[in-house]
Amino acid sequence: MSTYFHEDSNPDTLFNKEVVKLLFRYIYRYKKFLLLALFFVSVITTTTLLVPFLARQVIDKYIIKSGLIVLNDTTYSLNHPDFKKVLSGSIDLNSDTVFVFRNDLSKLSAKEIKNLTDSGILSHDKYILIESPQISELVRVKIDAAVKRHDMYSFPAERYLLKENKRSLFTVAETAALRYRDISKTGYMVLFVIGLFILQYAASYFQIITLMRLSQYAMKDLRTDLFSHILSLELSFFDKNPVGRLVNRITNDIESLNELFSSVLVTLFQDILILTGITVIMYATDVHLAMIVSISFPFLILVMVIFRAKARNAYRTIRTTIADLNSFLNENISNIRIIQIFVQELRQLTKFRNVNRKVYDANIDQLMINAVFHPLIQFFKWFTIAITIYFGAGFILQGRISYGLLVMFLTYINSLFDPISDLAEKFDILQSATAAGEKILGVLKAPVRIEPVICTKDKPDLGRKPFEGEIVFEDVWFSYIPGEWVLKGVSFTVPAKSSLAIVGETGSGKTTIISLLSGLYPIQKGRILIDGVDITTIPVGTLRSNIATVMQEVFLFSRSIKENIILGKQWDEDTFKHVSTLTHANSFLQRLPEKENQQVMERGVTFSAGERQLLAFTRALYFDPSVLILDEATSNIDTETEVLIQDAISKLIAGRTSIMIAHRLSTIRSATNILVLNKGQVMEIGNHNRLIMQQGYYYDLFRLQFAGVREAG
DSSP, rough: OSSSOOOOOOOOOSOOOHHHHHHHHHGGGGGGHHHHHHHHHHHHHHHHHHHHHHHHHIIIIEEEEEHEEEEEEHHHHHHHHHHHHHHHOOOOOOSSEEEEGGGGGGGSSEEEEEEHHHTBBSSSEEEEEEEEOOOHHHHHHHHHHHHTSSSEEEEETTTEEGGGGGGSSSSSHHHHHHHHHHHHHHHHHHHHHHHHHHHHHHHHHHHHHHHHHHHHHHHHHHHHHHHHHHHTTTTHHHSSOOHHHHIIIIIIHHHHHHHIIIIHHHHHHHHHHHHHHHHHHHHHHHHHHHHHGGGGHHHHHHHHHHHHHHHHHHHHHHHHHHHHHHHHHHHHHHHHHHHTTTTTHHHHOOOOOOOHHHHHHHHHHHHHHHHHHHHHHHHHHHHHHHHHHHHHHHHHTTTTSSSHHHHHHHHHHHHHHHHHHHHHHHHHHHHHHHHHHHHHHHHTOBOSSSSOOOSSSSOOTTTTOOOOEEEEEEEEEEEEETTEEEEEEEEEETEEEEEEEEEETOOOOHHHHHHHHSSOOOOSSSEEEEEEEEESSSHHHHHHHHEEOOOOOOOOOSBBBBHHHTTTEEEHHHHHHHHHHHTHHHHTTTTTGGGOBBBGGGGGTOOOHHHHHHHHHHHHHHHHOEEEEEEEETTTOOHHHHHHHHHHHHHHHHTTTEEEOOOOOSSSOOEHHHHHHHTTTEEEEHHHHHHHHHHHHHHHHHHHHHHHHHOOO
């Protein structure tokens, strides 16, 4: 028997296009939130990239403020575009002298810098630019003396150039006065950066809120659509797939998709933007230093490929062992009575320890993989930082780069490796969500035979049209498994307002007949007619609202008795009192503290089997069906309750077509006709007296049953 999905399937790829397409189909319904989230992502990305760049500017142009003097050589500038770029950020001190910041010299090669220096276009000495200083008379005297010694140069608009190796001429306080303007600008830049961090915090806050709302809206819709789809599936689907797995699809698996979107896809998009932005800025700023940073990238890629393979295998093992553990727990807790009756506690505990140990071992294996991956990523990060500092220091000494540029690179390296170190967790989420998404798709792809039947307050009766109740089976063949026929050419007629009892050995097809009549399964051959109309042409809501079935095992929802009776139908107290009196359910309802408003515990465990059966009869009659089906409805009832039910059955079936399935033949003697089944075929049909006189299959069943009763007596 094939199933539509498999519990332990696990994708070999991180992304499944169908899963991502499914996710974004629901996400796109709320594209306003998506666009808003992406806007906040762009703000976060921009601030992340901007802060190191601003730090470089502060260090180079306000703190260090070091550079070289350039003679205003227009001819050289026009012939060398790179030098023209250098001059674009320079400061003209006078008609003959231009100050170029050291960080702008990174646009030139070491050879070009040497040639410019040797030709006298660039100065050999390095200078610190001082602008608009707040100086005392004592400091001015020192400045004048330094200018005379050519340790310092004076220019219009209170600008000075101090040789780097002559900084010791001034005390710390005097230097602070000389650099007052730079210190002020540094303070403003710090405030601006703090503002950027506040903006980033606000953007992160609103991004989280927006993403959570977006993902919750989308998952709410997906849960609703999935449950609606499940309601519309053929009953055979539920025969093949355990209920626990379907519950898991709607709860845990959808939550995995939610985590995929909110914790991985959006952050992954943000990480890609940041990584791309950092790479572009690095290579645009200094190709040589960027290439040094990239030395570790091939090794990183190799480590991630190996880690992905190892992590996938470990994750597959964890899922398998957890599935085994859940299955073991479900089986044992559900059957705890059997375990205790047969004193199997110690045996089951031993088995549990073995299963639990496998889960432990699988998780330890995964932890070992992560324990290798994370430190290895940290090693590559610090290795990259170390070689960047080493080569960067050499470039600074050569005059090719500035201190600020090196600091910017080191800051960007941290931002480069942060997303990579989070990959282990993201791998887990990706694989879990992909597996969960494939299982959800498996359910959504399961064939739908009917539209969901939804009862609302506006349409409590589902557009019901009462039947007269004539039922005809014409050469009906049916199988749950292809080739294994359960019903073989079954034909019979139930006149309107009459009763039919169906008897036969276990597995002869009795319950299958009523399942087909309710349209729960499609038949392979033949026809089923109600009032001369093929049931496949009758709207399923109309069909099932005219048929009420009382099963052997009664299910009660965890809500009030009244809600269990009406099941969404409009409440009518007079009708309820009437049907509960007919079924004798009022005899025990009156003893309850809250009467019909009494809350029912899970599956109705606080009521006896007989009381649950009486409530089932009351529920069936409250809907006033055209056809009433009793499937072993009295088999679990005690003798006293059975007397009450048998007393009411003649009233229950009056004025409606009824079909009764029973093993106890004493309960069906009054039926208009009795249908005898054996291995899916009709053996006999007729009333009780006629079948007894024929002395056929029914006679043998009757004689064996009552002979057993006499022997027991």
